[in-house]
Amino acid sequence: MTVREVAAEAYREALPVLAVSGVGGLFAGVVLGGMEAELQAVPGLLMLVPALLATRGNVYGSLGARLASALHQGLIEPRLNLDDERLRGAIAAALANGVLVSLFAAVLAFVVLAVLGRQVAPLGTLVGIAGIAGLISGLLLTAAVVGVVFLGYRRGYNPDTLAGPVVTTTGDVVGVATLLLATRIVLGLGGL
């Protein structure tokens, strides 16, 4: 293959996936752009945004890849059966990882900002927001990943190629939207 052929093939294959995830990223950006009031009310919240979005992608991307491999190997059936120990284990681990890592990010962000003497919201506020956002986004993304991977597989699509784009596209939108929701809940409760 010539350089030109390699480049043309790589460009053609990647463009649709990147374009779709770009649209998802823009939606997430519009929600973030509308969060000025919350970002001002909770100093330090913006510092959490990249970590929380990446956690959604890393945790639920891995859940999708795990389910896709298991379908290929015939280890699980493509239907939502919570009596299946493997399916239940994978989902429980993803949810626990997602929430724990979100809490860790909130604590570390608070410590860094406090040590450097920057303005930062109380620890309870940041931890409460990260925990609530982590749990709600986890439930929504689990439903999206399991649904798309199982339905796609039943319709004859390769779940390996479905899981990645679904997570990158929905992960950002769900990640920012649940962050907004969690912030409103915590501020509504009086900031913990």
Added chain:
Amino acid sequence: METRWSPRAIMRTMLPILLVLTCIELASGFVLDTFEGTLLQYPSLLVLVPVTIGMAGNLGSILAARLSTVVHLGLLSFEPDDEYLLGNAVATLGLALTLFPLVGAGAWLAQTLVGGTALGIGTVVLVAFGSGAVLAVLAVFVTLVTTYAAYRFGLDPDDVVIPVVTNVCDVLGVVVLFAVVRLVV
């Protein structure tokens, strides 16, 4: 049930990696916190944040996945004239130069529709285009260095390169956006 499907086993494998990656991501969050004032003043720049991070990470991870496959097939030579290296690097640049201006225009349009913008479309497109061009070059560089390091140390590039590249590109996305905003706005 075999142990590798138990929640405990999955968490024991993944949690350490996730915690390290979170520390890297918090570094980019720290940069955002540093220029929070500018971002809140110009919400169309805030709209660019998730999409710039995501696009940079995706460009890096796609390049990394493609190069890993070529490494596995034993086709990559790591010579400067290797057609797979050059071809994939050129494609990454081309993708960035196609998509980032569109992303900038999309961010401006979306923000104009929902709340009105303080910046002109030219400025937002220029910020996105400039960030995209710099990020594509950095993504290629980081991916090549990481893939080469994995290859030299005998590590499976699939395990190492993709998470490292995706998360490093996330951080670079914010840093580059910050630098370009400083220059342009």
